[in-house]
Amino acid sequence: MLLIENILLALNGLRANKMRAFLTMLGIIIGIGSVIGIVNVGESMTNGISTSMRTMGVNNITLTLTQKSDDNTSGGNFFMFGRSSPDESDLMTDEMLNEFRSLHNDYISYIYTTESVGSSTAEYNLNESNVSVTAVSREYVAASNLEMLTGRFISDHDEEKEKNVCVVSSVLCGELMPMQDPIGEQLDMVINNTVQTFYIVGVYDGESSSASSMTQMYIPASTARKLSGSGNGYQSATVVPANGTDTTAFMNLADEYFSQVYSRNKSYTVTASSMESMVESMTEMLSTVSLAIAVIAGISLVVGGIGVMNIMLVSITERTREIGTRKALGATNGSIRLQFITEAIVICMLGGLIGIGLGLVIGNIGAGLLGYSATVSVSTVLIAVGFSMVIGVFFGYYPANKAAKLDPIEALRYE
Amino acid sequence: MKKVIEMKDICKSFWIADNEELKVLKKINLTVYEGEFVAIVGASGSGKSTLMNIIGALDRPTTGEYFLDGEDIAGMKDRQLSEIRNRKIGFVFQTFNLIPRTNAVKNVALPMLYAGMPSRRANRKAKELLAQVDMKDRMYHNPNELSGGQKQRVAIARSIANNPGIILADEPTGALDSVTGRMIMDLFHRLHSQQGKTIVLITHSPELAQECERIITLKDGVIIKEERGLGHASY
Numbered sequence: 282m283l284l285i286e287n288i289l290l291a292l293n294g295l296r297a298n299k300m301r302a303f304l305t306m307l308g309i310i311i312g313i314g315s316v317i318g319i320v321n322v323g324e325s326m327t328n329g330i331s332t333s334m335r336t337m338g339v340n341n342i343t344l345t346l347t348q349k350s351d352d353n354t355s356g357g358n359f360f361m362f363g364r365s366s367p368d369e370s371d372l373m374t375d376e377m378l379n380e381f382r383s384l385h386n387d388y389i390s391y392i393y394t395t396e397s398v399g400s401s402t403a404e405y406n407l408n409e410s411n412v413s414v415t416a417v418s419r420e421y422v423a424a425s426n427l428e429m430l431t432g433r434f435i436s437d438h439d440e441e442k443e444k445n446v447c448v449v450s451s452v453l454c455g456e457l458m459p460m461q462d463p464i465g466e467q468l469d470m471v472i473n474n475t476v477q478t479f480y481i482v483g484v485y486d487g488e489s490s491s492a493s494s495m496t497q498m499y500i501p502a503s504t505a506r507k508l509s510g511s512g513n514g515y516q517s518a519t520v521v522p523a524n525g526t527d528t529t530a531f532m533n534l535a536d537e538y539f540s541q542v543y544s545r546n547k548s549y550t551v552t553a554s555s556m557e558s559m560v561e562s563m564t565e566m567l568s569t570v571s572l573a574i575a576v577i578a579g580i581s582l583v584v585g586g587i588g589v590m591n592i593m594l595v596s597i598t599e600r601t602r603e604i605g606t607r608k609a610l611g612a613t614n615g616s617i618r619l620q621f622i623t624e625a626i627v628i629c630m631l632g633g634l635i636g637i638g639l640g641l642v643i644g645n646i647g648a649g650l651l652g653y654s655a656t657v658s659v660s661t662v663l664i665a666v667g668f669s670m671v672i673g674v675f676f677g678y679y680p681a682n683k684a685a686k687l688d689p690i691e692a693l694r695y696e
Numbered sequence: 697m698k699k700v701i702e703m704k705d706i707c708k709s710f711w712i713a714d715n716e717e718l719k720v721l722k723k724i725n726l727t728v729y730e731g732e733f734v735a736i737v738g739a740s741g742s743g744k745s746t747l748m749n750i751i752g753a754l755d756r757p758t759t760g761e762y763f764l765d766g767e768d769i770a771g772m773k774d775r776q777l778s779e780i781r782n783r784k785i786g787f788v789f790q791t792f793n794l795i796p797r798t799n800a801v802k803n804v805a806l807p808m809l810y811a812g813m814p815s816r817r818a819n820r821k822a823k824e825l826l827a828q829v830d831m832k833d834r835m836y837h838n839p840n841e842l843s844g845g846q847k848q849r850v851a852i853a854r855s856i857a858n859n860p861g862i863i864l865a866d867e868p869t870g871a872l873d874s875v876t877g878r879m880i881m882d883l884f885h886r887l888h889s890q891q892g893k894t895i896v897l898i899t900h901s902p903e904l905a906q907e908c909e910r911i912i913t914l915k916d917g918v919i920i921k922e923e924r925g926l927g928h929a930s931y
């Protein structure tokens with residue numbers, strides 16, 4: 282008996298019992314639909330996040346002060362962090378960074394440091410606005426694509442003299458001093474329990490940046506150190522490599538340099554990491570999570586499969602006489618089995634195809650709600666098709682085998 | 697003359713309890729020659745159906761030898777029995793047993809598909825066979841759109857699809873009114889006389905049996921009488 286005949290036969294049977302066929306398929310539709318939908322949303326999210334992270338500078342290398350691992354025999358970094366914080370002598374210094382820069386000048390475009398000072402309230406002529414203050418070094422402006430509208434960024438001179446100058450966003454200026462040239466105006470802020478006056482030296486375009494960076498205020502790193510009374514050093518620094526630099530190789534160079542510098546320090550060292558590796562681990566984590574959810578959704582597929590098996594058993598009981606007749610006409614057990622397995626596969630595949638459609642719709646809506654553009658992966662769709670076929674075979678085999686083993690005499694006599 | 701059916705000491709018994717054997721057929725000896733039209737009659741419980749199942753290779757005898765077209769059936773596997781049923785026997789049932797939701801052509805083509813014939817050829821042959829039983833006009837109708845007599849004609853066309861040695865008809869007119877029953881019987885006579893088909897008719901009606909060439913009467917699992925029939929007057 283030809284395969285095509287069997288498929289036509291199965292479709293014919295489904296057409297005769299449309300409602301039943303639909304309800305049977307529903308389990309598969311929902312199962313496949315939710316798996317595809319979830320994987321779809323997950324992938325869209327991963328893609329969206331990694332592209333947005335890439336625009337932030339995927340090649341940038343972050344130098345971070347970290348605890349040496351042999352000092353860390355029990356428990357993870359997380360617990361160690363609270364127990365001991367680095368001494369002033371452990372921090373990276375300007376000297377280190379400068380030496381590092383001069384050693385590998387060809388590979389380095391910029392080195393800058395950022396340190397969050399905290400959020401504060403900026404006051405201007407009795408108007409107040411919240412700002413988050415970040416202490417940065419001079420090169421930050423070039424490295425971070427900050428667009429200056431008027432004035433200038435923090436200069437070497439400001440750094441040296443530890444001046445109370447600041448660069449603010451155009452949004453802040455609009456709130457505090459609309460229709461006025463902000464350059465040279467004074468802002469009063471409470472930092473470390475003392476009121477400090479800062480002079481605005483520059484304004485950056487805050488409207489085109491994201492909401493979180495709209496209220497950023499930048500001050501010189503040296504000024505921040507003076508105010509907090511902390512020593513001369515940094516917990517982290519960012520290196521922007523020159524164009525065409527091999528990030529991984531350069532990270533190794535950085536690790537090498539700092540491990541030498543810190544070779545005599547018992548508990549701390551500086552390690553290099555890049556946004557790229559962060560993106561990678563983030564992506565990995567997201568896909569693990571969406572896979573886990575998809576597996577849970579896959580359980581509904583098993584339930585759907587059981588539904589298919591159930592309806593196949595009913596169908597076989599109903600068609601006992603037909604099976605008997607087919608056997609009398611010369612159908613072998615094998616061809617009866619094949620007929621019913623084909624029928625189960627057709628149900629599951631149809632359900633699977635509708636489910637894929639549903640899943641794509643769910644994925645699009647879901648990704649849209651989360652604000653990412655939907656991405657469809659062909660492999661997921663193919664896996665879904667294959668999986669629904671496997672369900673058809675798996676849950677169709679038992680009923681089909683039962684049909685194949687019917688005694689023709691009893692089947693013919695069945696009322 | 698060629699023997700189509702040759703049964704030697706066929707016994708069939710069923711175990712109805714652990715130690716209780718029910719002997720349904722007791723040492724049946726039966727020979728049917730090619731081109732014969734034989735009727736098997738008997739009251740219900742006489743073992744007619746069991747004998748028919750064995751003749752039709754749906755069941756195996758408990759003991760005895762059965763040669764169908766020269767082949768020994770007794771020791772055959774399920775798969776071989778399927779092939780025998782497919783190629784050597786054409787079944788016609790009292791309840792027609794057409795495949796539902798499947799049109800006449802496809803019903804008739806079915807045994808040919810099981811025999812491995814490509815579906816286009818099978819469909820063409822099916823149309824020819826339907827024309828032979830005067831069902832040319834309703835070839836694409838499903839069984840539920842056909843009358844009893846039409847269904848039985850489709851079933852007869854199906855029974856001769858693979859050109860089998862025997863047509864085994866189990867009460868073929870039992871579910872039909874007398875006029876259509878007559879028509880079906882005429883069709884059997886036509887197949888017999890014009891195409892030389894071997895037909896074994898199982899019936900409980902003595903009138904129908906009289907139309908056949910030979911009448912075998914079964915009672916309590918034993919052949920009690922074998923007589924010549926009148927044959928059909930008009931053929």
